[in-house]
Each structure stands twice: as C-alpha cells, then as structure tokens.
Amino acid sequence: MKEFSQFIRSRRSIRDFKPDPIQRELLEAVLEDAKWSPSWSNTHPYFLAIAEGEKLTAIKNELLELFDIAYPAVVGSKWKKFKLFFTRPGWPDGDYRTYFKYPARLQKFRIATGKALYDFLKIERGDAKAKELQWRKNYEFFNAPCVVFVFVHGKMREYSILDAGIYLQSFMLAAEAHGLGTCAQGTLATWAGPIRKHFEIPEDYKLIVGVSVGYKSDAAINTFNAGRRDLDLSF
C-alpha cells in the first residue's frame, strides 16, 4: 500500500526526453499493462495512433508549421484571429477545442500552475518570446521518440472520453513502472489533420490528447512538481 502511495506520487510530467528510441517489446509491455484499464461495457472506445521515427518527424514538422502560423493570432489581437480564420492555414482543425476560456472557479489554478512552471524555468512575466518557445516545445514533443495520439469514439457520448482518461493514467503509470517518462498534452489535439494524414483512423474517432513517451533526460524541468491543491469534495 505504501509503495503504491509513493509510486503514484512519483510520476511527473516529463518535458525533456532523451532521443533514444523505445524498444518495441518495451512499448508493447506498457500497452499490455495499460490495457487492463476498465471501460464502459469493456469496449475500450479509443484508438491509439502511435508515431515514431520518420512518421513522427513528419508530423512534428507539419504541426510546427501550423503552430508558427497560428501563434501570433492566438496571443494577438481580434483582428489577427479574424485574419487567421479567413486565411485558414493554421486555423485549428482538431475535433475538440483546445483553447477556450476557463470557468472562473478554475482559472486561478490554471494561472498558478502556469506561473509556477514559468518561475521554475526563470521565464519573466513579460518575456513573450521565451513563453512562445516553451509552448512550441509541445509540438517538438519535448524531444520524445514516440507519441501516442489518443482518439475516442465520437458516438459513445461523454463516456469514451471518460474511459480514455482512465486509460491515460494507466498508460502513464505503466510507462513509469517500465522506466519511461510521459507527458499528456492536450495541446497536441489542436490540429488533427497531420495525424489523420499519416494514419488510417477509423470513422467516428476523434482526437482528444497526445502523450509524448520516452526516456527521461536529466534536465531540471523534469523535477518540476506542480503539487496538488485540495480536492473539491464534501462528506
């Protein structure tokens, strides 16, 4: 019991990977463990598109191109957003919106987590360029040699997303147990086009999240601990 408590607390989001590829048997062992996640009617209503090697490099380059076009509009004026909407390349084609206004009750936690990360990285509040480069690293997959893009069945109401969330935690813990690091990245669902182009995704499946996977580097960022606020609950 104590070991489990320590183990679940020890996983961190990894934001700097060694480039070393993951052996196929090791990745399969992680996937086999995570397969034991429960799901509604045992359907496992998700599809995993696993990108490595040349396929991953191609997806990375395409996503970076889109990010570089879109970023000035994301942080810029309404006019820039308007222009992006009408000129299209760069406009998010994902199945779910990844940039949206947080509800007031939760926004303060988002700000606190972002600030803690930037403080850790010594990025000053007004340093827009450093913030852009840090965000851009998401689309470089933090140098990971493998990314698992998770699609959910769009006709299972909200439950496929719930099941995928359960799977995600199992996958990240299984990877940790097998000596690998992970970073779940909602921002990797902003554009689905480059991923669909490189995989045959079955009909009705929607991209919800990407997970970078690989060996953890010794970079300080990997020791960043976002901590946990108390749960919202009532007895």
Ligand SMILES: Cc1cc2nc3c(=O)[nH]c(=O)nc-3n(C[C@H](O)[C@H](O)[C@H](O)COP(=O)(O)O)c2cc1C
């Ligand atoms: C669904 C989901 C989406 C996330 N998206 C991102 C992301 O786009 N970029 C990123 O750097 N971290 C992302 N994270 C990582 C969270 O910021 C991180 O889990 C949280 O701050 C807690 O830190 P920890 O994972 O180190 O415990 C995501 C996590 C989850 C579960």
